Amino acid sequence: MVTGWSEKLRRNGFGWGLVLPALVFLALFTYYPMLKSAVLSLYEKNLATSEPVFVGLGNYANLLKDSVFLKVFSNNIWFAVGTVPTSLLLAFVMALFADKAIKGRGLARLSFFYPNMIPMIAVANIWLFLYTPHFGLFARLAAWITQQPVNLLGSPDTVMGALMIMMVWKEAGYFMIFYLAGMQQIPKDLYEAAAVNGIGALTVIRKITIPLTMPTTLFVAVVAITNAFKLVDHLWIMTKGGPNNASNLLLYYIYDTTFNFYDQGMAAAMTVVMIALLLIISSLQFFGWDRKIHYE
């Protein structure tokens, strides 16, 4: 079929015209800010410098020397390590439990999922209260276990653990949903064949459910790791990153550096680090993409 030039031109114009509105907003609020951060990260721009001064990679060198940044960065890694595997495992077990349409399990599914519908900031309020010494339920529980009053959010040793538990509570039910979806796609005859052969429930899980929900696990893992870097709302209410930066996370530190310390050059450099991190994490998913499509 021979298509004329005018037809081709019209089709191209039509395609670009349709994409254009979305593209404009993406350009303004994704591509341009990314570039802007990259450029600004090469300049010194803070309250002391009236005009931005080009410093090359100086800001990045400073980041490596900034003990707070290093602390925040390792905090974030630990936060991911502490929350992601736990959330995934819990989500998987929750899905196993809530998958069957047996009476009462709908209720269980509901109670696992509802934290996802509560704003992070409200979650922070709730848990701040639960952790308040003398009054809060969990604070009292901890005090009863250790036989002394404890301030879970006030001590550098316990603050991360306390926040991780909160995060797992908030997220596990959300990830359960994806496992539920994944489990529903596993052919029922596999389970029937296993049942006929008298294979035990644990073996079935190990040999059928886990391998066949691998694509889900990969997807959820990427979302969970990304969230570990993205969700920082709770810090504003609960700890402000304290005590002594023990609970501070990267994005919150960027926020602090920008709006409380007014150091734009450093904030830009940290934003670039953040972008690089996120790109690396999501490329993990693209490497596993083939397998995912295979099971769909």
Place this chain on the structure above:
Amino acid sequence: MDNNPLNMPLHLKQSEQRAFEDDGTQRTEKIKRRIRQLLWHGVGFGFAALWIIPFVWVVRMAFLPNDSAIGAGWSWSFTLENLIHVWHGAPFFTFFLNTVLVCGGVLAIQLVTLTMAAYAFARVRFAGRELLFMLFLVQIMVPPDVLIFSNYQVLNELGLLDTKVGIMLPYFASSFGVFLLRQSFKQLPNELEEAARVEGASRMHTLWRIFVPLSRPIYVSFAIVSVSFHWNDFLWPLIVTNSVDNRLLTVGLAMFAKSTESGAQWSDVSAATLIVAAPLMIAFLSFQKQVIGSFMSSGIKG
């Protein structure tokens, strides 16, 4: 055939015995399975109960009279005082309206931009399509949430700080939505479009009359995910807005909680928390199948 009457009873006895043995192992097997199931249910529902505790705690505090809130013991007293007090203590109604406006505004524009882009990516062959699609995926990898620092400056350059439009702007295009809808558009049979064209319908007409209605479930999914995201968003609206008039519920709640730090006011903070969380919770409880289904499909395809 063995008709020896002497053998008969013996034979019977033997099979009876075997049956009894079978029954015995079967019964212990059954009991074992029953115990395992009970344990499994215990753990499952135990966890479910554990998961509800924080919410129950907040609800109890929100309806508990101030004077019994400090006491360590359980109290059955009930009051609406806290809710009324908090509702009048900060302009929560304004925050509520603002939140509805922002969620609605973002969703309305998103639906238009993503429908157009998804159709182009799914059904129109134009130069640079693959490259452009890759470029769109960047927003999924680097969401606007982490670009708060530079987006604030962009908004400043546009002179839109402290406006509701400013809160909404970065989210007007959603690559995630485009991705989701493109998948759905691609799955619709080609014949539909051809038939419409034979009838003389324009491409835009086909899009609005055939593609959009047939992808309704995807639109509902996206709408639920989008609204719940923006209802819950905090850091960005906090940065952008300064004046009380432009505050959203989450920001209003945070400011309110910060202004009341002593333990005596925990019932107020709980009441405020409940007010902010309630609208979405109620919606979720009424449409839970739909909501859970939406998050499910957004995951499989996304």
